[in-house]
Amino acid sequence: MKVALIGLLESGKSTLFAGLSGKAIPPVGSTKIEEATVPVPDARLDWLTNYYKPKKTTYATIDCLDLPGFNFTDEHDRAAARRLINQIRTTDLLVLVVRAFENPAVPPYRGSIDPARDLKELKTELLLTDLELVTTRVENLEKQIHKPAQAHAHDKDKTELELQKKLQQAIESEKPISTVIETVGQSEMVKSLGFLTLKPMVVVVNTGEKQLDAKLDFTGVIDSSVPVITLCAELEYELAQLDADSRREFMADLGITEPEAGKFVNSCYSAMGVISFLTVVSDELRAWPIKQGTVALDAAGKVHTDIKRGFIKAEIFSFDDLKKFGSEKAVKAAGKIRLEGKDYIVRDGDIINFRFNV
Numbered sequence: 001m002k003v004a005l006i007g008l009l010e011s012g013k014s015t016l017f018a019g020l021s022g023k024a025i026p027p028v029g030s031t032k033i034e035e036a037t038v039p040v041p042d043a044r045l046d047w048l049t050n051y052y053k054p055k056k057t058t059y060a061t062i063d064c065l066d067l068p069g070f071n072f073t074d075e076h077d078r079a080a081a082r083r084l085i086n087q088i089r090t091t092d093l094l095v096l097v098v099r100a101f102e103n104p105a106v107p108p109y110r111g112s113i114d115p116a117r118d119l120k121e122l123k124t125e126l127l128l129t130d131l132e133l134v135t136t137r138v139e140n141l142e143k144q145i146h147k148p149a150q151a152h153a154h155d156k157d158k159t160e161l162e163l164q165k166k167l168q169q170a171i172e173s174e175k176p177i178s179t180v181i182e183t184v185g186q187s188e189m190v191k192s193l194g195f196l197t198l199k200p201m202v203v204v205v206n207t208g209e210k211q212l213d214a215k216l217d218f219t220g221v222i223d224s225s226v227p228v229i230t231l232c233a234e235l236e237y238e239l240a241q242l243d244a245d246s247r248r249e250f251m252a253d254l255g256i257t258e259p260e261a262g263k264f265v266n267s268c269y270s271a272m273g274v275i276s277f278l279t280v281v282s283d284e285l286r287a288w289p290i291k292q293g294t295v296a297l298d299a300a301g302k303v304h305t306d307i308k309r310g311f312i313k314a315e316i317f318s319f320d321d322l323k324k325f326g327s328e329k330a331v332k333a334a335g336k337i338r339l340e341g342k343d344y345i346v347r348d349g350d351i352i353n354f355r356f357n358v
Contacts, residue, residue, distance in 0.1 A: 001289060002063045003268050004088040007097035008109045008118050009069040012206040012233040016097060017066035019236035020261050026066070031080070033087065034066040040269050040287070041262035042276065044319045044349060048285055051322070055283040060276050062268060065091065072125060073110065085129045089194030093272050094201045096122050100216065101208040101232070115205055120221050126196045131171045133193060138164045160189055171197075200271045204264065205230045209254075227267045231260035275348035278319065279303060290346060297342035300354045310358035313339045319349040 007013035014034070018025045021036030039059040049057045067084050071077040088094070098115040099108060109118065141161040145154055166180045167190070177197055181187050190198075205216055209232050218228065239247050239259050251257065269289070276287040277299055288302050301308030321336040322328065331337055339355075346352070 001093075001269075001272055001274060002065060002091040003093045003095055003272075004065045004067060004091040005095045005097055006067050006085070006088075006122065007069055008099070008122065009071050010106050010109055011069060011097045011099040011118070012101065013069060013097040014066055015237050016204065016206065016231070016233035016261075016264075017064060019233060019238075019240045019259075020064060020265065022240055025237070026068075031068050033068070033084065036064050036066075037061050038064050038265055040265055040276075040289070042287055044278070045285060045287055047323060048278065048280075048319070052280055052285055054280065054285040056285070058284060058286040060269070060274075060287040060289040062265060070122070070125070071109075072121060081125070082129055082132070085126065085196065086133075089196065091199070093268055094126075094196065094199050095204055095268065096201060097204045097206055097233075098122070100205050100230075101234075103208075115216055116218055116221055119203060119218060123197075123221065127171055127174065130177070130195050130197050131168070133195065134164055134168045134171060137193065138168055163189060167195075200273070201226050202264075202268055202271050203228045206233045208232060209235050227271055229260070229264050229267055231264060236261045275346070277346050277348075277350045277352050279352055279354075281353075292348075294346050295342060296340055296344040296346055296352075296354075299346045299352065300342075300356070303354065306358045307354050307356045310356035311342055312355040312357060313341065314344060315353040315355060316340055316344075316350050318347070319351055322351065 005013050005017055014026050017023070017034060017036070020038050023034070023036055026032070026034055039061050042059055045057055045059060065088060067088065070081040070084075072081060096119060098118045099113060100115045102113060138161065141157050141164060145157045145161065163180070163186055167177045170177050170180045177195060181190065181198075201222070203218070203222060203226055205228065207230055216228075216230075222228075235254075236259055239250065240261070242250060247259075251259070273292045274289050275292055276289055279286050279288065288299065290299055290302060296314040297308055297311050300311050300314070315337065316339075317328070317331050317337045321331050321334070325331045325334055325336070328337075
């Protein structure tokens with residue numbers, strides 16, 4: 001699972017990335033896309049580690065990409081930004097970072113602090129990048145349908161061309177292209193193109209330390225279903241540089257119980273429609289990320305292809321039941337351990353022991 005952090009110049013996006021990854025903040029003017037693997041905080045694994053005392057605990061992870069800050073005030077920089085944006089079409093989630101902090105030493109983009117304006121500009125550029133993509137696709141399909149080919153191939157191209165023209169019209173009217181895609185077949189038809197405006201999004205408002213309770217109005221800029229997270233990237237970066245004891249002491253002084261970075265990562269995880277099931281095998285406790293709606297057979301394949309191939313049953317109980325009753329023995333006595341078949345839809349927090357034979 002890949003998450004791309006994008007933002008305008010001086011938004012503090014790279015500071016947030018450094019806070020998440022533990023890496024150094026990239027130098028000013030860097031044109032390189034940075035990448036890091038970030039663990040997904042999970043209090044259930046912390047509790048289970050104390051209960052099972054495994055030799056190893058493995059958290060689910062997210063791959064984070066940090067793109068250089070965008071500057072759309074200059075045509076040369078705009079072209080460079082578009083090239084970078086096109087490189088993130090295979091990501092699963094876009095994180096749009098906007099600036100809300102004041103700092104005289106760091107001049108703001110376009111000379112003023114305006115998170116709603118910056119967010120709108122980012123969304124417009126994503127829309128225009130998708131417009132370039134769909135326009136090219138329409139041109140290619142129009143050429144293709146005039147080439148000699150079998151009838152079924154022409155029919156397929158004509159069907160897609162009709163859909164792509166509708167997408168093009170939607171973008172030109174600044175309407176979400178999701179309103180045009182009405183069937184699973186149409187969704188599959190455009191999936192490989194990686195339209196950016198079809199991807200789930202999370203908005204991060206980067207504030208100062210004393211503005212963490214700030215409420216901003218993005219009505220008309222983003223849909224109300226898009227998660228909006230307020231944090232101070234500079235503070236998160238400072239916390240990431242400390243050892244555990246110093247971090248706890250620093251947070252106590254600030255009156256906070258946990259870094260906002262952890263909540264942010266969990267929000268990304270949720271926004272992608274991902275859940276975790278848990279296993280305890282060979283002295284390793286592990287969280288496995290899967291899409292919501294995944295059946296037991298495919299979850300087994302996530303652990304190992306042999307388990308999927310020889311799948312018999314899945315022995316399952318929930319983390320919540322284990323925590324409630326205190327032990328596996330008590331969970332079993334309460335009748336909360338069950339055997340499920342290959343079509344069982346795995347739930348978040350399921351602890352699974354797969355029975356298989358190969």
